[in-house]
Amino acid sequence: MTHDASPHPAPPAGSQPDPRSDAPLRRIAVGFGGDERSRDAVRLGAALARAAGARLDIVLIVTQDDPFTAVYPPVGSISGIVADQGAAWLREAEELVPADVDVTALVRRGASVAEGLIAAAEERGADLLVTGSGVGAGRITSHPAVEALVHSSPIPLALAPAGYTGTDGVTDVFAAVSGTSGRHQVVDAATDWADQLDAELVHVTLRAGESAPHPDAGAETRADTETDAAEQTPRAVVAVGRTLAQAVRRVDWPQGALLLMGSSRLAGRRRLFLGTVAARILSRLPIPMIVMPRHEHETDHTLETDHIAHAPGDAVTAPPAGTAR
Amino acid sequence: MTQQTSTDPRSGPGGAVDGTGRDTDHSKGLSRGAIGALGAVVIGVSTIAPAYTLSGALGPTASAVGEHLPAVLIVGFIPMMLVALGYRELNRAMPDSGTTFTWASKAFGPWIGWMGSWCLLAATILVLSNLAGIAVDFFYLALSQLAGVEQIAELTRNVPVNILTCLVFMAAAAWISCRGMEATKTVQYVLVSFQVLVLVWFAVAAFGHVADGTAFDATRLSWEWFNPLGVSSFSAFAAGISLSVFIYWGWDVVLTMNEESRGTTTTPGRAAVLTILVVVGLYTLVTLGTLAYAGVSTGEHGLGNPEIQGNVFAALSGPVMGPFAILISLAVLSSSASSLQSTMLSPARTMLAMGHYGALSEKYARISPKHQTPAYATIVAVLIASVFYAVMRVVSENVLWDTITTLGMMVCFYYGVTALACVWYFRHEATRSVREFLSKLAAPLVGGVLLLIFFFQTAWDSMDPAYGSGSEIGGVGLVFILGVLIFVLGVAAMLYQHRRRPEFFRRRFETSEHLTV
Known part of the structure; x- marks a missing residue:
């Protein structure tokens, strides 16, 4: 069997044809939150996208306050500031993706990270949702969003182990x-x-x-x-x-x-x-x-x-x- | 919605990866569910936290205006409402990061914006320490009522124990805040219904004691109580009003709710009126009941007794409600705990906005990736509030009372500044129609000027060492020293920031420059 084990070499020209229309992986969405576990997820998403010739969407969900959470004195919405910060994190995330992978970064709003990710994955027509997790160290998940996703995702969910490199x-x-x-x-x-x-x-x-x-x-x-x-x-x-x-x-x-x-x-x-x-x-x-x-x-x-x-x-x-x- | 075109994978390496954010795609996502009028009223009442507010402010207000308490409570609402109308207009015009900070910066420039924001921060940090202080009192009171051991309630007078407990409460609240845990619909409904029921019970029980002659100092209800002109002096009146501003603090949250996400545009207005009816009704009932039961004498349970003024319910719940006094303790405890939570978010987010716009160090703009909360700003706010509480607990004879009085002053100031910012910001469009003239100019102008007058009067009076609880340092009232100290510190901090970050003070302040998500 042939596979490319080297980290991120430039592929031969034209070596990334679109996957066949019946291929299981044509579009991969990665849930990204700016933390180290999210970087594991990006590396896994990138490795899969590269191997499958699939497109990659890196999604950052800006959560909204529960409407019944009163903030007093009123300070208005901070989601704009969070989104600015998120966009900066996404630029860092894009740098983890090899140059030959077709990647898009998105910021989306959601009541919770899990709901937002599912909605974004469905919106983009993703075949797989990738998230980080604290696995591999005796613990299952470290993030409440992952906990929610493993019990509700309508599409296959990939969980990257802690410290995944994808090399x-x-x-x-x-x-x-x-x-x-x-x-x-x-x-x-x-x-x-x-x-x-x-x-x-x-x-x-x-x-x-x-x-x-x-x-x-x-x-x-x-x-x-x-x-x-x-x-x-x-x-x-x-x-x-x-x-x-x-x-x-x-x-x-x-x-x-x-x-x-x-x-x-x-x-x-x-x-x-x-x-x-x-x-x-x-x-x-x-x-x-x-x-x-x-x-x-x-x-x-x-x-x-x-x-x-x-x-x-x-x-x-x-x-x-x-x-x- | 900007649907960005992604590069075809065949176009070769690097085609799609771009560090400039060109690939970043933003659009409206799902919005959180709508809230009806009832939900808005619940949020409003929860934010006002009537059980906590009454417990902390009833005594100081009674000491200022005596039997005219109901009058001042009702009149005190007027400037609050006038300013809130202006708040609502500003919030409509600049919904993102709608804070005193951005609003005042935009209307009057960065310097006044900075100071207004400082006062808002100071007020919230003061209220945090007061909330935690009240929570400590009622925590030990509830424990003693549960265990039937009176000595436990006395623990709150033990300064080290008190400070330590308070720090634990603050740390817990900060942890919850940093984790991004939120109060949900059910929690809010339960807490608010519980508070209202228990307060009504308290008032009814108080009237019951008056009727069967078992009241401490049965006082006949009098229409004179409702006459604001009967207050002995303007100083007393101003003090009463600035306290009642604190008492209503929280109500405007109903007006500033983001209308878009709540479904309809009529809800906030209707909900605001409903909320105020509920709250004024509740306050009047409880005040009348308390006055009728206890009177304003300086006797053991009299509202004029400085020993109980900082925390009226702690002293009166036992005699009034007997074995059910624990319910009052639980109501105040839960109301101050949930208020602690909602108030903690505010200074943290204000500092986040200030850090983001370069008015404070960038560290304040840090957002914790995992929970999307301004963790650094939250921790700083809690540390300041904790240190403040600890120092005050040692220095002041009655920390709760003095913080409430100082708080009233601070709230008057930042509300006043915000109201005038509204007037200035809308000065050109306010002449378009009668409605706009009233809501964008007349109301906030009158309200703002009134609040600033009350602010200066209270500040002047507070120099008297006998003012407030009677705490003093070097012959000057502690409340005045606190107020001045906060201002001087604010100016010093601003000048320091001006040296470190001059760009902020030079910029033309614009909002709405965020990514729209």
């Missing part, structure tokens, strides 16, 4: 699957993603609490890698640990990998919901995680069981073409 590009797409059932919609999505990103597809199963086959499983658990020789079948990784967090640590995640995961069954239709299992995985995951929203035509064979880190997801459908243009 390795995108080399592998891991699809989180359960070992018990056969085919999952998240697998279809991951296949399309790997195809577009020119990355290797890997099926990963994470399990907790299963001591068999080793009697002292706590010490003996390991990441078993079974590589299928057949070309069509992707590599499969099964990681078992005493806890899910331990199983996550057992996997040798490549620097340039992504993990795709379905939403919990609690998710409303066409909404995304990070289940407790996914949340536990996320807390230890050193690579970006992408959570897929539930599809309307959800079927029953994609149950999220209590010890299998899989939840139903759906194939990413092509976006309505050219919403923003």
